[in-house]
Amino acid sequence: MNTFLQLVVNGLGKGAVFALLALGFVIIFKATEVVNFAHGSLVLFGGYLVVVTRESLGWAGASLVGIVSAGLLALLLERLLLSRSRHADANSLALLTIGVDVIITEEIVRRLGVTLPFLGDAWDAQPFQIGGITLFRTHLVALLVAAVLITAFTLAFKYSNWGVAMRAQAENREAAALMGIRSSRVTATAWVVAGVLAGVAVLFIATQDFSGAGLSRGTHSIALAAFPAAILGGLDSTAGAVVGGLVVGLVEALSAQYVSFDFSKSAVFLVMLVVLVVRPSGLFGTRESTRV
Amino acid sequence: MSDTAVKSPAPAPPAPPAKRDRTRLIKALLWIALLVVLLAIPLYLDAAWLKAGQYMMIGGVGAIGLTLLVGQAGQLSLAHAFFLLAGATGYTVLSGPAEDERVFGLGLDPGLSLVGAVAIAALLGLAFAPVSGRLRGIYLGVASLSLVFLGLYLGQSAETLTGGTSTGRTPQPFSLFGFPFTNDGPEIALMGVPIRQAERTWYLFLLLTVLAYVIARAAVSSRIGRSWRAVRDNEAAASVMGVNVTRAKAGAFAVSSAYAGLAGAMTVLWFDILKPDESEFGTYGINISIAFLAMVIIGGLGSVPGALVGALIVNGLPQVLSLYSADLGWFSGTGDGALTPILVSSFVYGAAIILVVLFEPGGLAAIGRRITPSKKRHLPEEQGK
Numbered sequence: 307m308n309t310f311l312q313l314v315v316n317g318l319g320k321g322a323v324f325a326l327l328a329l330g331f332v333i334i335f336k337a338t339e340v341v342n343f344a345h346g347s348l349v350l351f352g353g354y355l356v357v358v359t360r361e362s363l364g365w366a367g368a369s370l371v372g373i374v375s376a377g378l379l380a381l382l383l384e385r386l387l388l389s390r391s392r393h394a395d396a397n398s399l400a401l402l403t404i405g406v407d408v409i410i411t412e413e414i415v416r417r418l419g420v421t422l423p424f425l426g427d428a429w430d431a432q433p434f435q436i437g438g439i440t441l442f443r444t445h446l447v448a449l450l451v452a453a454v455l456i457t458a459f460t461l462a463f464k465y466s467n468w469g470v471a472m473r474a475q476a477e478n479r480e481a482a483a484l485m486g487i488r489s490s491r492v493t494a495t496a497w498v499v500a501g502v503l504a505g506v507a508v509l510f511i512a513t514q515d516f517s518g519a520g521l522s523r524g525t526h527s528i529a530l531a532a533f534p535a536a537i538l539g540g541l542d543s544t545a546g547a548v549v550g551g552l553v554v555g556l557v558e559a560l561s562a563q564y565v566s567f568d569f570s571k572s573a574v575f576l577v578m579l580v581v582l583v584v585r586p587s588g589l590f591g592t593r594e595s596t597r598v
Numbered sequence: 599m600s601d602t603a604v605k606s607p608a609p610a611p612p613a614p615p616a617k618r619d620r621t622r623l624i625k626a627l628l629w630i631a632l633l634v635v636l637l638a639i640p641l642y643l644d645a646a647w648l649k650a651g652q653y654m655m656i657g658g659v660g661a662i663g664l665t666l667l668v669g670q671a672g673q674l675s676l677a678h679a680f681f682l683l684a685g686a687t688g689y690t691v692l693s694g695p696a697e698d699e700r701v702f703g704l705g706l707d708p709g710l711s712l713v714g715a716v717a718i719a720a721l722l723g724l725a726f727a728p729v730s731g732r733l734r735g736i737y738l739g740v741a742s743l744s745l746v747f748l749g750l751y752l753g754q755s756a757e758t759l760t761g762g763t764s765t766g767r768t769p770q771p772f773s774l775f776g777f778p779f780t781n782d783g784p785e786i787a788l789m790g791v792p793i794r795q796a797e798r799t800w801y802l803f804l805l806l807t808v809l810a811y812v813i814a815r816a817a818v819s820s821r822i823g824r825s826w827r828a829v830r831d832n833e834a835a836a837s838v839m840g841v842n843v844t845r846a847k848a849g850a851f852a853v854s855s856a857y858a859g860l861a862g863a864m865t866v867l868w869f870d871i872l873k874p875d876e877s878e879f880g881t882y883g884i885n886i887s888i889a890f891l892a893m894v895i896i897g898g899l900g901s902v903p904g905a906l907v908g909a910l911i912v913n914g915l916p917q918v919l920s921l922y923s924a925d926l927g928w929f930s931g932t933g934d935g936a937l938t939p940i941l942v943s944s945f946v947y948g949a950a951i952i953l954v955v956l957f958e959p960g961g962l963a964a965i966g967r968r969i970t971p972s973k974k975r976h977l978p979e980e981q982g983k
Contacts, residue, residue, distance in 0.1 A: 541737070571747050
């Protein structure tokens with residue numbers, strides 16, 4: 307029973323990080339209907355800048371730089387590439403982000419070479435025990451940070467002007483534009499927010515407790531596991547992203563323990579497949595309907 | 599003014615049959631010339647270049663399959679690498695010696711095994727129909743990605759089939775009706791050039807690629823291709839017009855998987871080893887799925903000749919670069935941060951995807967169509983999106 311509780315706590319901690327990433331996918335998708343395949347490279351980019359600046363700025367400063375620069379890179383992508391091809395449909399823009407992802411990822415992996423630095427200096431302390439359960443600090447900090455960020459996002463999404471504009475645009479792009487909502491600004495902020503969330507997530511991913519490996523190609527593929535999280539929840543549902551993230555974290559933790567570590571990666575995708583067969587647009591996604 | 603209008607030349611009548619016949623003749627001659635060049639290449643190039651060319655043909659076969667699925671039938675798939683693994687494993691297991699204690703084999707004839715591998719991949723593609731039929735767009739893309747992860751797991755755990763990640767297993771060398779595609783068997787020489795393993799494999803792969811191309815072109819212009827395009831453009835309208843949408847989608851997935859299975863069997867013959875991946879980035883990993891998608895996008899979604907050109911770029915570049923690097927002294931750096939041919943070609947095709955989507959969504963095929971005016975223009979349904 308203790309093992310189980312421990313797995314649940316650790317799974318939720320991991321899931322919180324997946325939720326941050328999945329939320330990034332969902333925000334971008336809601337604002338632009340583009341699925342951002344370059345999300346993994348935003349994660350790597352943020353992490354890489356932490357590594358580069360850590361010597362001179364210390365952990366906190368470097369983390370800030372990493373988070374901000376992941377947001378800026380996302381903004382740059384949107385402004386330089388995606389906003390320039392309005393005529394292209396959302397699917398080909400998704401393919402474009404694949405091209406971006408290949409370039410950024412290969413370059414960062416090349417720069418990292420064989421050094422695979424860990425990022426979680428600030429709390430990479432000993433795991434500790436509460437009532438017979440071993441807990442990792444990374445998971446707890448991740449849960450806390452994710453809870454704060456997601457709550458803040460939800461509130462902003464509901465009550466702020468930005469959130470209203472965002473929801474209006476998600477509902478009907480043209481009508482929103484006619485009502486005076488600047489669609490380019492909404493789109494740009496959506497990308498920045500997604501980039502920032504990716505920058506926060508990498509601080510947890512490239513740690514001993516989370517992945518057992520430093521910043522590397524593997525970090526990118528962990529970010530990829532947020533894909534099933536977003537899809538499973540429903541690509542256009544922010545609540546779905548959070549639920550999807552937690553489900554993915556739990557499935558991964560439990561299957562790694564009870565089946566095998568190798569299986570845990572595919573377990574996440576299998577669970578997603580089952581959900582999709584039952585509900586083709588995810589748990590909370592809007593169902594597509596066709597009128598003939 | 600009216601009489602000048604009468605005198606002005608009437609709108610050009612449709613090209614006279616003689617002219618159309620001539621363009622057709624020129625086209626046919628060009629195809630024959632290309633085929634002659636491809637047939638003659640082994641007589642002039644050495645084994646290393648033939649090996650590089652074979653790798654491009656593997657890419658070509660796989661890319662044709664994916665362009666039928668993504669471009670013609672409009673179903674985004676990231677599962678291509680999985681079916682590649684299925685074909686590779688299928689060939690190795692079917693043809694593998696039956697008495698081996700470590701790994702499982704059926705000891706079938708290699709030619710039969712190749713057909714079997716293609717059939718296995720096609721059946722697996724068909725088995726995915728309950729999922730692929732229900733989903734579309736990005737949802738299908740990510741759902742199909744799960745197959746790659748499943749393949750990674752199965753490759754690691756089904757060691758009696760795949761040989762495991764540490765050692766892998768050697769496939770049976772290919773032979774057709776007793777004729778070996780190795781250095782054994784009858785000594786053959788053409789114009790003084792001995793036709794040995796590299797040359798024989800070149801001809802085998804060329805035959806397979808030509809077959810794949812011809813079948814794909816036939817499928818595209820037949821009613822099967824029309825039903826795929828109808829489903830791609832509008833599922834509801836297609837079903838109203840009497841297309842069985844579920845069947846068309848499942849069929850497209852099976853055909854595309856069969857192509858990937860063939861490419862997989864070719865891959866294992868090319869590498870001369872079946873070695874499942876240790877991580878999701880490897881011979882049968884996500885990166886391969888993305889590379890095939892890149893070929894298809896660069897070539898122009900839905901265009902069969904475009905897929906071949908895309909394969910030439912994406913699969914050919916690393917091969918050609920590494921062959922030239924020895925001559926030119928490039929890529930001599932090693933260790934951290936070294937530029938490798940694979941890395942450089944990743945940059946190139948990543949950039950090519952971006953440029954194609956931004957400036958020429960029809961890919962290289964659209965550029966080709968623009969510079970060679972032909973009657974095809976009037977049949978937009980035959981072009982990819």
